[in-house]
Amino acid sequence: MSFTPFGLEEWQSRYEHTVAYNLADSGCHPVALSELLGDDPEAVDRLLASSLHYPPVGGTDALRALIAAWHGATADNVLVTVGAAEANAITIAGLVDPGDHVVVMEPGYRQVRGLALNAGAEVDAFPLDPGHQWRPDLDALNRVVRPGTKLIAVTNPNNPVGAILTPSEVDAIVAAAERVGAWILADEVYRGTERLTDEVTPSFWGRYDKLVCVGGLSKAFGLPGLRLGWLVAPPWLREAAWRRHEYATIAAASLSMHLAEIALRPATIDRLLTRNRSLIRDGYTRLQQWIDRSEGLLSIAPPHATALGFVRYHLPRPSIEIAHAIREHGDVLVGAGAHFGVEHHLRITHGLAVGYVDAALSSITRVLNSL
Numbered sequence: 001m002s003f004t005p006f007g008l009e010e011w012q013s014r015y016e017h018t019v020a021y022n023l024a025d026s027g028c029h030p031v032a033l034s035e036l037l038g039d040d041p042e043a044v045d046r047l048l049a050s051s052l053h054y055p056p057v058g059g060t061d062a063l064r065a066l067i068a069a070w071h072g073a074t075a076d077n078v079l080v081t082v083g084a085a086e087a088n089a090i091t092i093a094g095l096v097d098p099g100d101h102v103v104v105m106e107p108g109y110r111q112v113r114g115l116a117l118n119a120g121a122e123v124d125a126f127p128l129d130p131g132h133q134w135r136p137d138l139d140a141l142n143r144v145v146r147p148g149t150k151l152i153a154v155t156n157p158n159n160p161v162g163a164i165l166t167p168s169e170v171d172a173i174v175a176a177a178e179r180v181g182a183w184i185l186a187d188e189v190y191r192g193t194e195r196l197t198d199e200v201t202p203s204f205w206g207r208y209d210k211l212v213c214v215g216g217l218s219k220a221f222g223l224p225g226l227r228l229g230w231l232v233a234p235p236w237l238r239e240a241a242w243r244r245h246e247y248a249t250i251a252a253a254s255l256s257m258h259l260a261e262i263a264l265r266p267a268t269i270d271r272l273l274t275r276n277r278s279l280i281r282d283g284y285t286r287l288q289q290w291i292d293r294s295e296g297l298l299s300i301a302p303p304h305a306t307a308l309g310f311v312r313y314h315l316p317r318p319s320i321e322i323a324h325a326i327r328e329h330g331d332v333l334v335g336a337g338a339h340f341g342v343e344h345h346l347r348i349t350h351g352l353a354v355g356y357v358d359a360a361l362s363s364i365t366r367v368l369n370s371l
């Protein structure tokens with residue numbers, strides 16, 4: 001059986017620990033455990049006293065209730081998983097059969113695309129339009145969605161371009177799915193990373209009945225090392241996904257669930273989102289200044305969310321080649337546009353320590369000027 005590897009993740013796992021500067025990760029500078037626990041004097045004692053039994057397989061009741069509140073759902077809709085990655089994987093495994101038709105957004109994080117191809121599905125993409133600030137091309141969506149389309153996958157806010165769907169674009173995507181009875185998989189891991197507003201992007205939850213929302217702590221919360229994610233689905237589908245979760249991982253880690261219960265308390269949510277939005281806002285300003293200094297070599301349609309810049313370079317060379325040159329000669333890892341389905345771009349993470357980002361960007365400039 002043919003297998004489509006996950007190009008971006010392979011790139012990161014091969015090279016992220018071989019460079020001085022890693023601008024290929026997709027979140028902000030991670031939160032330290034001490035920062036998460038904050039100034040609660042008893043938090044450390046509670047953590048040290050926590051038992052290391054198998055946790056409840058679907059997630060603790062308290063955690064599922066907090067996740068439900070984040071999406072406006074109920075705890076019966078929620079399954080806690082090992083990262084959003086597992087949530088996407090078991091959703092596709094449960095919904096997509098060989099020969100099914102799946103529609104994805106591009107440029108995009110290509111996990112769902114690869115999972116669907118590996119499940120034997122036919123996959124079409126609808127573009128986010130670089131000529132229109134990466135707005136979704138809804139005519140293209142309506143052309144590719146056809147009777148029998150099984151699933152439409154969207155990421156909102158988007159990785160890598162940081163676009164946020166407008167209410168009318170959400171309506172159009174729901175209408176396209178409704179027209180043919182397709183499922184929607186809404187990957188919402190970047191909710192909470194808004195750059196231009198403090199308003200959290202609305203969840204798709206409640207907009208449609210054949211819907212799965214995916215989320216996790218890796219991006220807006222700055223806690224990727226916990227490997228804690230979730231899916232929100234109608235109860236029967238949540239049960240079906242749970243059966244697959246038992247095969248795949250049994251459960252997320254009990255310590256991660258304990259810490260996730262802290263992260264998702266309303267007061268901690270505010271604290272973490274404020275911290276990460278500040279990294280995103282400062283980081284983007286510096287990225288934009290760096291692009292402005294490039295004298296036309298680089299350009300960008302400014303992202304509305306995420307710690308990412310999807311930067312267009314104006315050189316007639318493939319993105320993997322450019323990214324390899326930056327890695328080998330600049331000691332910096334960035335994502336290549338080809339990993340997201342669109343050439344002549346680099347995905348650059350800027351929501352990190354200012355000095356680190358500045359040094360890495362200078363190094364990239366040196367390499368680009370030498371090409």
Ligand SMILES: Cc1ncc(COP(=O)(O)O)c(C=O)c1O
Nearest residue numbers: 026083084085109159216218229
């Ligand atoms: C859109 C999207 N979904 C899912 C994931 C996986 O996230 P997690 O760390 O929660 O497994 C990523 C990671 O980059 C992502 O960008």
